[in-house]
Amino acid sequence: MGLSSIIARRSLTQRPGRTAFSILGVALGVATVVGVVTLDHATIEGYARPRQVKNRADIELSSAGGVVSSSDALRDLEGISAAAEFFQNDALLETVRAEAVGDTVGVKILAIEAEQAAAFGLYGLAAGGDLNPRASEREVIIGPRVAIEHGVEVGDEVLLSRPHRPVTKRCEDGVLVSVRDSAPDQPRSERFRVVGVLNREGVGRTGAGNVVVVDFDVGRDLYRGVPIQPRFWAAKDPSVDLERLRRSLAAAYSYSLNQGIVVGQAADERAFRTGVRMLGLLALVLGLYVIFHTLSMSLTERVQEVGTLHALGATRRQIGRVFFTEAVVLAGAGALVGVGLGLAFAFAAVQLGITTLGVGKYVQGFAVPWTTVGGLALTGFFVALVGSVYPLVAIGGTNTLAALRGEEALQRNRAHARRFHLVYAGLLALLVPGLYVTLVPVVGQLTGELVTVLLGVVGLLTLVVLLSLLLPVTLTALCAAIARPLAGVAP
16 A cells, blocks of 8 residues: 555544544435435426326327328427437238148238338337338238247238228118118238347337338338328427427327326426435535534645654645545545435435425336436535645645645645635536536526526525625724724724
């Protein structure tokens, strides 16, 4: 173990109170924001999942009032991030063997625009690949039951056709008679190449696994001459409010919303969730600022410590490694403890029915947004690390004799320390809110009112940080102005 590690370990273990409170300061800030974000995520996921209609996108639409629409026109509407035209119908699938015609089975067919199908995530593949809209041959994805029970594999060929339409009959004098000039329908069969096999999730559950997926244009050609009713699937843009989306769709479409996307999107719910998240941001910044000042209070002691190390022959690089090792341990331990406490808080709140949509609402499961949690922990670690190395920066220009004097060295580096305070204030007031909004997207649309609130939060954080820097100087000048005339009367 090197000299720097030994000194850093002894510094941390010989002052357990300072070490524990330093770690706790970082942990409380990280724990609050991690707990709030995780609780909100678990709330929405727990409410949305049971209400999510399977095998359907966020929105299902059909043109209203005789309006002829397309998926391109739908994607241009405010609040729509993806759209695809589709229809569903019955079909016949016939396996093709090398020696003879194989089995025939009735299936459900989903014809959807291949270029947009993957955007909805409504089906997954157990084998093979997705449809290629520019393929030179007709392609099909088959359901799991078709693959298992009929031995169809990726690369095989199958025949698809629409079901036979019987002769039209009508009742005459109580007897069913065939309509004149009506002949039984003989639909044509088209040859398809199997490019994928669905898994048992989403669309793969349709028809107990007896389902096929084809491109929309190919499916429409297969049902040529037969009236079909195409509809649209659309995905909601999360950055647009639900009210604006409904106004965009109401003019030309009849639609139904998948209930899973409505959870937490009402105006009052968005306002409450946004407020809770902003409180988490305040807690993070204040917690990090507290740890910064906790470490700053021991500056005089650390100045003398540096002087002693210099006198013993330690180089500045070795002293720098001592401070940096301590900083990494304090900030890293605080971030890890904060994540653990935050997840424990969120889990306990979910079990007690406390959610970001109200109290007494119990949700199913406990989902953790690990990517967001990891980003928040790294943000807390980085900012705490900068605060932890403050003593090293503040005494960077001190020589050995001045460092041994302690308070004198601190006075000489006061201007340098004040500049570092301002840098750290900007870090807390500007960088942390920016990173937070990036990692934790704002609920709903970023409206003018919401921007005003966010700027107000940043302004409040800046004011809190700057006041802690300006008040000591202001109070010193005020006390000096009061004491000066009194000193002449009673020196």
